[in-house]
Amino acid sequence: QDLPRVIILATGGTIAGAGASADRAGYTAGKIPIDDLIGTIPSVKKIANISGEQIASVGSQDMTIEIWKKLAIRANEIFANNEADAIVVTHGTDTQEETAYFLDLVIPSDKPVVLTGSMRPATAISADGPKNLYDAITVAIHPDTKGRGVLVSFNEGIYDAREVMKMSTTKTNAFDSPNTGAVGQAYDGRVEYYSSSVREVNPPKPIVLTADTKLPRVDIVYMYADASADMIDFLVSKKVDGLVIAGVGNGNFNKAYMDAVKRAVTAGVIVCRASRAPSGRVVLHDEINDDELGTIVSDDLTPQKARVLLMLALTRSKDKKQLQEAFFTY
Ligand SMILES: NC(=O)C[C@H](N)C(=O)O
Numbered sequence: 001q002d003l004p005r006v007i008i009l010a011t012g013g014t015i016a017g018a019g020a021s022a023d024r025a026g027y028t029a030g031k032i033p034i035d036d037l038i039g040t041i042p043s044v045k046k047i048a049n050i051s052g053e054q055i056a057s058v059g060s061q062d063m064t065i066e067i068w069k070k071l072a073i074r075a076n077e078i079f080a081n082n083e084a085d086a087i088v089v090t091h092g093t094d095t096q097e098e099t100a101y102f103l104d105l106v107i108p109s110d111k112p113v114v115l116t117g118s119m120r121p122a123t124a125i126s127a128d129g130p131k132n133l134y135d136a137i138t139v140a141i142h143p144d145t146k147g148r149g150v151l152v153s154f155n156e157g158i159y160d161a162r163e164v165m166k167m168s169t170t171k172t173n174a175f176d177s178p179n180t181g182a183v184g185q186a187y188d189g190r191v192e193y194y195s196s197s198v199r200e201v202n203p204p205k206p207i208v209l210t211a212d213t214k215l216p217r218v219d220i221v222y223m224y225a226d227a228s229a230d231m232i233d234f235l236v237s238k239k240v241d242g243l244v245i246a247g248v249g250n251g252n253f254n255k256a257y258m259d260a261v262k263r264a265v266t267a268g269v270i271v272c273r274a275s276r277a278p279s280g281r282v283v284l285h286d287e288i289n290d291d292e293l294g295t296i297v298s299d300d301l302t303p304q305k306a307r308v309l310l311m312l313a314l315t316r317s318k319d320k321k322q323l324q325e326a327f328f329t330y
Contacts, residue, residue: 004141006048007084008133009071010034011099012057013092015129017121024170027121029059029092037090037122040130041137047189048141060092060099060117065215065311068099072106072209079109086112086140090133093117093166093174096152100161101305104150105312105330106209110202112145115152115161119172128155128172135186142191148183149201158184160197162330165278165302178279179300203329206312216241216314218307222276223253229260236263242270242310246303251275251282258293265294270314270323274298274306284324296324 010016012030016037019027034052044050055074056067071089078084091099100115107113116136118129136153139145150161154175163177176182184193207213217240221231235243243264247253251273253261261271273295275282281300284290290297298306306327313326 003049004085006050006086006137006140007078008034008052008088009055010090011055013060013117014121015090015118018123019121022125030057032122041134044137048137060095063095068102072103075107079111088136088140089115091115091117097164098304098308100150100152102308104161105206108205110147112140113150114140119174138189139186139191144193153186156187157182207315215311218242218310220244220246220303220307222246223248229256232260236267236269241314244272244274244303244306246276247273250286252287271295272298272306272310274303296320299327
């Protein structure tokens with residue numbers, strides 16, 4: 001009776017995937033309801049009081065801002081009403097890092113929120129979902145997990161939401177944090193931490209999210225050798241609020257992009273330089289003079305996470321100094 005209370009918010013993904021064959025061929029993500037997934041790990045009843053809620057049933061390539069809002073609002077409600085001691089989110093792996101970072105930025109509670117998923121569908125040989133789900137629950141109820149912000153628990157690794165990235169398209173050790181490595185390990189029902197998040201996990205959050213919050217439109221443009229800047233001009237014509245450039249190296253781009261970025265900035269679009277390189281930071285005023293160009297930098301956030309932060313920060317301010325500060329804070 002005194003067991004910790006965990007609510008699982010399920011969104012679909014391969015962990016809930018089903019197919020006709022024993023491998024991945026032709027499976028569909030998000031088919032199996034959360035109560036059935038909980039049924040695959042009966043021994044979890046000895047360590048926690050578990051209940052599941054189906055928030056969505058999608059492959060995470062179809063994750064939407066609306067589902068993010070639904071998840072976050074329900075998580076904040078659960079903690080505000082003291083309905084649970086911790087939350088586990090089951091989620092596809094393709095965009096898991098974006099959802100994890102989004103939740104990290106909008107859930108002010110210091111209670112644990114742990115995401116997990118799987119690489120093999122539930123119907124495959126050696127499906128990794130049940131073990132990942134069990135581990136995520138052990139992470140969520142561990143006393144040392146409190147105050148660490150949102151985490152991803154996967155293949156026995158524990159990763160900070162801000163740092164984690166999907167590194168493999170098909171392998172079961174799909175996640176890592178290229179800049180920092182894992183913060184801990186879950187194994188044999190045990191949880192050990194090696195380190196903490198590099199950023200303060202609970203600074204005042206960039207925004208207070210409500211059902212009415214409308215997130216501005218921010219898109220990502222990829223840079224490559226001899227790229228034309230048509231995509232940038234097209235997106236500016238679509239009246240985007242922000243653009244993240246997945247630049248080369250230290251957030252660099254060619255002359256065509258440089259001219260198009262100038263046009264975008266003149267049109268009032270906030271342009272953030274990030275990098276397609278998986279690790280390292282994009283620093284101000286290196287080969288590109290951000291003051292002259294009117295750009296900001298992502299620091300060490302990947303383009304997909306820089307987009308999440310820019311969307312949230314833009315709801316609060318359009319001031320470039322403040323937006324840049326957000327990238328150095330969160
Ligand atoms: N392994 C997975 O979960 C991949 C799947 N496409 C998803 O993200 O939902």
